[in-house]
Amino acid sequence: MSKSYPYSLDSLPYAYDALEPVIDKETMEIHHDKHHQAYTDNLNKAMEANAELQSKSLEELLGSNLPAVKNNAGGVWNHDFFWASMTTPDTGHIGEALMGELEKAFGSVEEFMAKFEAAALGRFGSGWAWLVKNKTGSLEILSTANQDNPMVDGVTPLLAIDVWEHAYYLKYKNKRADYVKAWWGVVNWDKVEERLG
Ligand code: MN3
Numbered sequence: 001m002s003k004s005y006p007y008s009l010d011s012l013p014y015a016y017d018a019l020e021p022v023i024d025k026e027t028m029e030i031h032h033d034k035h036h037q038a039y040t041d042n043l044n045k046a047m048e049a050n051a052e053l054q055s056k057s058l059e060e061l062l063g064s065n066l067p068a069v070k071n072n073a074g075g076v077w078n079h080d081f082f083w084a085s086m087t088t089p090d091t092g093h094i095g096e097a098l099m100g101e102l103e104k105a106f107g108s109v110e111e112f113m114a115k116f117e118a119a120a121l122g123r124f125g126s127g128w129a130w131l132v133k134n135k136t137g138s139l140e141i142l143s144t145a146n147q148d149n150p151m152v153d154g155v156t157p158l159l160a161i162d163v164w165e166h167a168y169y170l171k172y173k174n175k176r177a178d179y180v181k182a183w184w185g186v187v188n189w190d191k192v193e194e195r196l197g
Helices: 025-048 067-084 096-106 109-122 176-186 189-196
Strands: 127-133 139-145 156-162
Touching: 025 067, 067 156, 096 109, 096 139, 096 189, 109 127, 109 139, 109 176, 156 189
Parallel strands: none
Antiparallel strands: 127 139, 127 156
């Protein structure tokens, strides 16, 4: 999924209504066509103003000390990752290798989900919750603010949920917990296992 300048917005890997009823079509249209498009456009603008960065990869920009570069690079990368993390409701299941890693790190799938939900709900304001593989190869849960991306700390993202209000407000209003619980139904577990490597 490595992109480079000039950045363009990829189509969703499924139809806008593919995640219904968990995530409604209108939310997906606005989230992808407006928000993700805006991060893409604003990243290109920031790159125009910082031509020396144009040869860098998108991943390298995630750690930029220029807020306009870092925030919009995160917005582009994180949403590509988020779309690919989801699939048609109730079609995925956790494979053996991933199950083993989740049990090793968290004790059980239920414990993993509880901790991941706590990270998603505990993120004050806008941000993300992540399942990552850390530098020693074990799984961890963390959350980031805004469009920050944990790869800058050397970890490998496996799964992420967007908990900005734009991701859920039309359908779930202020009830982030309901969104997070329903979201398990659209996780693309095959993709998570693939990212495990
Ligand atoms: Mn978003």
